[in-house]
Amino acid sequence: MGKYSEQLKLAVIEDYCSDQSGLTDTAQRHGVDVSSLRKCVAAYRVYQRKEASLL
Template sequence: MDTNPTLGGSMGKYTEQFKLTAITAYLEGSWGFRKVAQHFGIDFSLLRRWVAGYQVDACLSPRSHGRRYTEEFKRRVLKYMLEHRLSLRQT
């Protein structure tokens, strides 16, 4: 287990190794988000976001900033969200 979860400084960002360790513990274990997050001393919603991002991208690297979506794309996403009764997080 990564015993130094932050990069240092006051921002509190977690290392990719720490994130991967927590994600792996959730995916390969029998504990739920809350139990794994408690074990690693992080908020369960943070772990849930890490896992969801990992499952979509199969990596931890952040997406490039400044990505712009067209109005048409945004409308299609909202329509899909409403049709399938999904939350913003699920969408």
């Protein structure tokens, strides 16, 4: 999701993580590429794990 703003990325990722919809539905709802969303979600989850381990 390199061509998308950080705000949009975070909003889409949070929507995906908080919703029961799948990647495809979430990507279509926000007009983003499914494979880009998949990569961003994976990176976000790694970041969350690292952040949680610091607490």
